[in-house]
Amino acid sequence: MGKSRSATAICAYLMHTLHISASEALAHLRQTRPFCEPNDGFMKQLELYHQMGAPDTVEDHPIYQRWLYKREVEFSGACGQAPDADKIRFEDEHAGRVSKESPAEFELKCKKCRRQLATSPYLLPHTLPTNPNAPSTANTPISSLSPAPAAACTHYFLDPLSWMRAELEQGKLEGRLECPKCKANVGKYAWQGMRCSCRAWVVPGISLAKGRVDEMKLSGGSRGEGMGIRRPPGAVNAGGGQAKENL
Incomplete structure (x- = not known):
């Protein structure tokens, strides 16, 4: 009925062409079609698309690949199975x-x-x-x-x-x-x-x-930066001055 699926496609188009967020795109669409209401799953995917920068294609984007992996794992777990070895994302x-x-x-x-x-x-x-x-x-x-x-x-x-x-x-x-x-x-x-x-x-x-x-x-x-070196009280540093004790 033009409420969820097609509204999602139009929102994605507006996000890509106008460089706006998912909520902003939906607000634009509702100005002429107030009852548009993408379901929760579609809205999450639109927000993910916004995180990617609304690119022309998403197949090779790391965020999209991670999303696909999570879906695969959730589906396998729901079926009582481990994901296929070649689909595990390290x-x-x-x-x-x-x-x-x-x-x-x-x-x-x-x-x-x-x-x-x-x-x-x-x-x-x-x-x-x-x-x-x-x-x-x-x-x-x-x-x-x-x-x-x-x-x-x-x-x-x-x-x-x-x-x-x-x-x-x-x-x-x-x-x-x-x-x-x-x-x-x-x-x-x-x-x-x-x-x-x-x-x-x-x-x-x-x-x-x-x-x-x-x-x-x-x-x-990174490892070790800013950690300092513990010196005994009264020790002399390389510059000849007394070193401060690290508490």
Whole structure:
């Protein structure tokens, strides 16, 4: 009836030609066709199109590729299956996720051998129901969720990373993650989803246990910058002056 699907196509055209947002395009359209109402799924795709910069084509855009991957994983999990090995997207193999504009703020290291397992750009925020007394289910809509309190979480949820390849490509629906260096158990995964200790449901659930890893801050977006060197009280620095004690 020209309310949702065709309205979405016109909004995309307006976004591409006028360089406006999805909500602005819909407002323009409603000036002459007030009952236009793209469904929630279409609106999310229009917002994604806006994030891409409303290009001529989207097939090769990293944001679109990531969206396709998430849909594939959600569909596989709903069917009780792991995604095909050739469809798993290992985020650290795709350029552009970590940049000067979004540098890593901290890294996660294996508590046993100190091998780096992840950096902050690959971690996923998760949410829980607004009403803490309400039951939380895998089908709870994102729109009804609010940010989860970090202090209540005992897991770091993250994207698939290349060091997990040997385990994730086995086709198992769930399993555990081992440090690639010392083989210590550092986390677990469940393609169908996993519930955090804060009661939030995360799909897919790929997590590192906070008790098995150490979080190391990275000053200036790279290891070691701005950390300083601890000197004993009264020590003399290279310039002949007394060094300040790092507290």
